[in-house]
Amino acid sequence: MNIQSRVAILGGAQTVPAACRDDVRLEELVFEAAEAALADAGMERGELDTVVMAGADQMDGRSISSMMTACPAGAYLKDEIRTTVEGSYAAVLACMRIMSGEFDTALAITWAKTSESPYDRVSTLSYDPFYERPVGLSDVLDAAAVASTFPGSKSELADAARSVTVKNRANGAANPRAFLRAPVSRELLGDSPYVAYPIRRAEVPEACDGAVAVVLGSKRRAESSPRQAVWMDGIGWATGDYGIEAAPPARMDTLRAAAERAYTMAGVTDASREVDFAEVFDATPYHEIFAYEALGLVPDGAGPAFAVAGGSELHGDLPVNPSGGLQATNLRFASGLGRILEAYLQLGGRAGPVQVASPSQGIAHGATTFPAQSHAVFVMRNY
Amino acid sequence: MSETATTSGPLIHPGEWHIHYDYAVGDTAARFFTELRDNMKVYARRCPSCGRAFVPPRAYCERCFVKTTDWVEVGPEGVVEAFTIVYEPFDGLPVPPYAVAYVTLDGASTALANFVTGVDLSDPEVASEALALGSRVAVAFAGKREGMITDFHFELLGHNK
Amino acid sequence: MPTKTAIVGVGQTGYRFKRTDVTIQELAQDAAAKALEHAHMEMADIDAFVIGVAPDALIGIDNVDRWIGQALGVAHRPQLRVNTGGTTGAAAAQAGYVHVASGMFRTVMVLAADKVSETPDAQWVLNTAMDPIYERSLALNAINMCSFQAVRQMSQYGVTERQLAAVAVRSRRNAAANPYAHLRDPITIDDVMSSRYVCWPLKLLDCCPRSSGACAVIMAAEPQAASSPNRPAWIQGMGATSNTIYMGDKMGPGRDTDHADWDELAIAAASAYERAGITDPLSQIDLAEIYAPFTCTEIAAVEALGFCAKGTGGAMGEQGMFDMGGPMPVNPSGGVLSANPISATALARVAEAALQVMGEAGEHQVPGVRRAVATGIGGTLQFHTCMILGDDA
Numbered sequence: 001m002n003i004q005s006r007v008a009i010l011g012g013a014q015t016v017p018a019a020c021r022d023d024v025r026l027e028e029l030v031f032e033a034a035e036a037a038l039a040d041a042g043m044e045r046g047e048l049d050t051v052v053m054a055g056a057d058q059m060d061g062r063s064i065s066s067m068m069t070a071c072p073a074g075a076y077l078k079d080e081i082r083t084t085v086e087g088s089y090a091a092v093l094a095c096m097r098i099m100s101g102e103f104d105t106a107l108a109i110t111w112a113k114t115s116e117s118p119y120d121r122v123s124t125l126s127y128d129p130f131y132e133r134p135v136g137l138s139d140v141l142d143a144a145a146v147a148s149t150f151p152g153s154k155s156e157l158a159d160a161a162r163s164v165t166v167k168n169r170a171n172g173a174a175n176p177r178a179f180l181r182a183p184v185s186r187e188l189l190g191d192s193p194y195v196a197y198p199i200r201r202a203e204v205p206e207a208c209d210g211a212v213a214v215v216l217g218s219k220r221r222a223e224s225s226p227r228q229a230v231w232m233d234g235i236g237w238a239t240g241d242y243g244i245e246a247a248p249p250a251r252m253d254t255l256r257a258a259a260e261r262a263y264t265m266a267g268v269t270d271a272s273r274e275v276d277f278a279e280v281f282d283a284t285p286y287h288e289i290f291a292y293e294a295l296g297l298v299p300d301g302a303g304p305a306f307a308v309a310g311g312s313e314l315h316g317d318l319p320v321n322p323s324g325g326l327q328a329t330n331l332r333f334a335s336g337l338g339r340i341l342e343a344y345l346q347l348g349g350r351a352g353p354v355q356v357a358s359p360s361q362g363i364a365h366g367a368t369t370f371p372a373q374s375h376a377v378f379v380m381r382n383y
Numbered sequence: 384m385s386e387t388a389t390t391s392g393p394l395i396h397p398g399e400w401h402i403h404y405d406y407a408v409g410d411t412a413a414r415f416f417t418e419l420r421d422n423m424k425v426y427a428r429r430c431p432s433c434g435r436a437f438v439p440p441r442a443y444c445e446r447c448f449v450k451t452t453d454w455v456e457v458g459p460e461g462v463v464e465a466f467t468i469v470y471e472p473f474d475g476l477p478v479p480p481y482a483v484a485y486v487t488l489d490g491a492s493t494a495l496a497n498f499v500t501g502v503d504l505s506d507p508e509v510a511s512e513a514l515a516l517g518s519r520v521a522v523a524f525a526g527k528r529e530g531m532i533t534d535f536h537f538e539l540l541g542h543n544k
Numbered sequence: 545m546p547t548k549t550a551i552v553g554v555g556q557t558g559y560r561f562k563r564t565d566v567t568i569q570e571l572a573q574d575a576a577a578k579a580l581e582h583a584h585m586e587m588a589d590i591d592a593f594v595i596g597v598a599p600d601a602l603i604g605i606d607n608v609d610r611w612i613g614q615a616l617g618v619a620h621r622p623q624l625r626v627n628t629g630g631t632t633g634a635a636a637a638q639a640g641y642v643h644v645a646s647g648m649f650r651t652v653m654v655l656a657a658d659k660v661s662e663t664p665d666a667q668w669v670l671n672t673a674m675d676p677i678y679e680r681s682l683a684l685n686a687i688n689m690c691s692f693q694a695v696r697q698m699s700q701y702g703v704t705e706r707q708l709a710a711v712a713v714r715s716r717r718n719a720a721a722n723p724y725a726h727l728r729d730p731i732t733i734d735d736v737m738s739s740r741y742v743c744w745p746l747k748l749l750d751c752c753p754r755s756s757g758a759c760a761v762i763m764a765a766e767p768q769a770a771s772s773p774n775r776p777a778w779i780q781g782m783g784a785t786s787n788t789i790y791m792g793d794k795m796g797p798g799r800d801t802d803h804a805d806w807d808e809l810a811i812a813a814a815s816a817y818e819r820a821g822i823t824d825p826l827s828q829i830d831l832a833e834i835y836a837p838f839t840c841t842e843i844a845a846v847e848a849l850g851f852c853a854k855g856t857g858g859a860m861g862e863q864g865m866f867d868m869g870g871p872m873p874v875n876p877s878g879g880v881l882s883a884n885p886i887s888a889t890a891l892a893r894v895a896e897a898a899l900q901v902m903g904e905a906g907e908h909q910v911p912g913v914r915r916a917v918a919t920g921i922g923g924t925l926q927f928h929t930c931m932i933l934g935d936d937a
Contacts, residue, residue, distance in 0.1 A: 242613065
């Protein structure tokens with residue numbers, strides 16, 4: 001690999017998450033995040049070389065929604081491009097653009113305003129129209145089916161899922177940037193009805209409205225930045241099979257492929273020893289447990305025990321989702337860039353009450369729901 | 384089960400997308416639509432940096448990248464900047480012919496789109512001459528207003544280049 | 545310096561109105577297989593994929609890129625969807641370029657496919673791209689937004705309906721030599737002038753068709769590209785510019801750019817030209833593949849690319865400046881007026897420009913090409929892209 005320039009995050013911001021932001025239209029929400037991210041980086045819109053957006057039309061209720069959001073994101077008469085995979089892919093593409101040497105600065109931005117759109121109906125439209133859509137698949141049903149393929153004990157797994165949700169909701173209660181600020185108890189989770197076995201209602205987080213933006217720059221640009229730069233030293237992404245994976249889906253082979261690429265690029269040989277914390281995709285607590293193993297934070301099969309023993313707690317051996325993750329702030333489609341922002345704040349010592357003790361290297365992970373899961377993994381460093 | 388068309392030709396499965404959205408217009412557009420509906424007035428929003436008055440109103444200036452601040456009343460007359468006369472029917476869109484124009488209302492920095500009435504559209508050449516750029520139009524309000532952009536349309540006043 | 549990157553393979557399915565014999569996955573497979581064959585490569589040689597899909601609703605499957613990925617058999621490899629409306633294919637090519645230019649990948653396949661004919665509601669879908677709060681209820685769509693440009697060109701520069709017609713006549717004449725084009729029957733000025741008005745002043749023959757088809761392009765880094773059995777088409781420069789969605793902002797006294805013109809393309813071209821070292825486009829570029837879905841848009845484009853002065857594009861075209869054999873052949877392929885598979889349209893411009901540089905365009909090959917420009921257009925004429933391809937790195 002012959003990277004032209006190391007890439008740094010120079011600043012970032014997220015709007016205050018809320019169940020329904022009907023005081024602003026979508027475009028104004030996007031402007032709020034872009035304006036705040038630029039201010040955090042100490043930059044003017046004029047200093048941006050490119051804007052990279054991640055947005056999904058049917059979620060936004062606008063065909064080609066980038067037509068509406070490009071300029072509020074800062075792209076007026078500038079270079080701009082939009083990807084539709086998941087929020088973190090704005091960072092994937094922005095990093096490559098800077099690494100190429102063609103661009104010096106970029107704003108990566110994504111948003112969720114699902115208070116306006118029927119998420120469940122939209123999510124079913126991603127399925128194959130001939131074989132799958134008529135069966136009524138949805139992302140929660142798919143997640144439940146994936147959980148059923150986990151090779152270990154089902155009761156141990158369900159117990160671990162409760163530990164993850166309790167942990168993430170406790171972290172969210174402490175995190176001023178989170179949406180759900182009330183902790184939950186194991187008892188409440190145990191009493192919650194099933195949506196689709198083994199996933200319980202209280203394990204599927206309520207969605208919120210919000211926008212997230214980060215400002216990225218080249219090594220040269222980072223040297224003159226007022227804030228401590230956080231480096232995007234490893235990036236890997238991959239998309240899985242559209243149908244049922246050959247391997248048990250709970251192995252998350254696609255996430256393994258993405259992580260392997262990111263680790264190779266960053267020179268990480270043993271994530272469990274080298275990584276100080278991780279911010280991962282946890283649309284359900286099961287996703288987080290599978291990610292422990294797929295990201296190599298624990299050996300295969302050890303995920304549930306790691307969660308139950310508290311290893312991933314805020315002050316555990318390897319904190320996972322100190323922000324509270326999606327369990328506390330579920331920005332549908334956009335959450336991956338939220339993970340990157342939280343990891344950036346951790347590595348800059350700006351995470352506030354959920355700050356992990358002096359981290360130097362962290363992981364951020366963005367993912368889509370099914371079918372054909374896409375995963376992006378970022379190795380981020382402050383040195 | 385949906386009906387499946389089986390002819391000697393290709394096999395076609397019919398499909399429909401019905402997705403309902405509830406678009407929040409936000410506080411800025413809400414003020415604009417309320418003025419349209421309740422007071423039959425058109426308001427623009429001014430950028431404190433460059434001074435441009437945007438209608439339809441924007442909460443921010445895309446160029447200066449700052450929040451807009453003041454409201455300024457514009458119109459009720461204006462000048463045609465661009466127009467088209469639609470003669471072709473499109474699924475889901477109005478029955479032709481109809482004319483749509485962009486009009487800079489007096490006092491505004493940008494042009495606003497709406498339907499134009501008061502022009503016989505049966506002959507394209509005659510109608511297009513009547514709507515020529517520079518023509519003056521006035522805002523005409525509907526009797527029953529719902530806080531939508533279609534609470535008004537433009538009426539041709541006559542040619543005045 | 546960016547890693548030097550070239551297009552080393554191109555595959556197109558041919559563009560037709562309907563393709564009821566294949567699904568969109570199979571269309572994409574076909575283009576991908578053709579590109580691999582052209583590049584003398586196997587799917588295993590491709591490190592990453594960029595898939596361009598414009599509005600999902602035109603196809604009726606959300607995120608159809610993932611369905612296409614399965615058809616390619618590339619699970620667990622990097623794959624990224626680009627979605628920027630009309631510019632989708634060109635923006636996907638620019639995204640593909642940075643995959644290689646960044647040094648992250650040796651090869652990338654850029655793929656785009658569309659089956660627009662499966663919905664009769666294309667203009668209604670494109671209406672849903674308009675501002676849902678201020679403008680959607682005013683029946684705006686992709687055709688009348690170009691009418692607004694045409695009336696301003698007519699008023700400001702004296703562009704005539706016959707000059708518009710000349711663009712359509714030339715496109716269809718060129719398309720007759722391109723087996724991939726959708727509409728290949730030659731037409732006359734009288735045919736265009738007597739066709740019915742769709743959105744005045746644009747008539748039926750001023751408008752592009754709706755097409756189905758797929759296009760794939762393989763890019764490779766310098767060492768691989770230089771050893772390709774094909775003559776590589778090196779990516780010498782690129783640029784893109786986005787403007788406001790609000791067409792009215794480009795008309796009133798407060799405008800920075802004019803809806804009559806493509807000042808945004810001029811900005812994108814300036815960026816691409818600077819990277820490619822082009823100072824005199826007319827002498828340093830041999831042909832242009834322009835994304836012009838309506839006749840009036842090509843007139844704005846040739847001016848923005850610096851081939852002639854602002855306001856003169858219509859007259860210069862009528863005089864033959866952009867004909868095959870003229871000083872600046874425009875759309876030797878027949879362009880978008882002869883085929884418009886929306887997601888793939890802008891990528892087809894890049895592919896055709898590359899084939900011209902490779903000397904493999906077939907019957908519509910321009911002789912002695914050393915450099916070509918490809919453009920893209922999207923949104924309310926608000927997104928513009930420009931890419932320069934040449935025979936040296």
